Each structure stands twice: as C-alpha cells, then as structure tokens.
Amino acid sequence: MRKLLALTLVLVSNAASAEEWVVLRPPPASATVLALPGILIDASSIEVLDTGIRRAREKIDFLSRRLDEKFGPKAVSYVIFVRSYDCIKQLTHDDSMESHQIDGSINTIDGSPNPKWSPAPENRAADLTFDFVCGWKPK
16 A cells, blocks of 8 residues: 555655646736736647647746735635647637635636637737747757
8 A cells, every 4th residue: 555655645746747838928027017928838749740730838927926916815826737739820729727725725627629720929029929839940
C-alpha cells in the first residue's frame, strides 16, 4: 500500500510540474496602471495534430501583480483557454475555457461543439500567442 501511495505522489508531482508557462506579455505592474492583462502560454502543452492544427493552453492573468487592490470574491483572477490554431488559414478556435475566481471557484465552458473559428489577432504586437504557437518547433 505504501509503494502505491508513493508512486501516486511521484506521478502527481511530476504531472503538476510539467507545465512550462512562458510569459508573452507581463501582467500589469501595479493597480494604478491601466494595462492589458498578462498572457502566458504553457509551452509543454503545445501539440501539432495530424491535421496540422496546433493546440495549446493559454493563460490570461488579470491579478497576479495587483495584490494591493481590493476585489470581490467572484472577481476573475485568471482564465485558461485551450485554443486551436490553424497557422495556414490564420484562424483560432476556443476549445475550452476555465475562469478562476479569487474565491477559488472555477467556471468552465466547453467550446468544442462550436464550429466557429475566429481570425488571428490583427495586432500581433499586443497579442503574441498566435505567432508563438505557430512558430513553435516540436522537440
């Protein structure tokens, strides 16, 4: 029983540490500065499907550096998207979304049934996710 418990702990700790968040746009430096939220990509989640479509986890971080500001318990701390990228057609699709609130609650949306794809962001300087994911080289 102890061996099973130890093996389970090792596997869980390895799975938890497997994320590799790359900061593409830092979160706001302070509560007094009106800035866009931080954008991170989990580089370990990027995959290239047989169809050529790429998929990755993207985190939009609203509050990580704004700890001096007061927020209600249902304020959104961060959102994690699983997003598909058609690099050739310059399109994206939201496969799923998890909205994480300050109180620890999580709301999820399954976007996989929605067939709508959206154009890649026009302002690539403000949102580097498309170019990062499409430029990523598999190991």
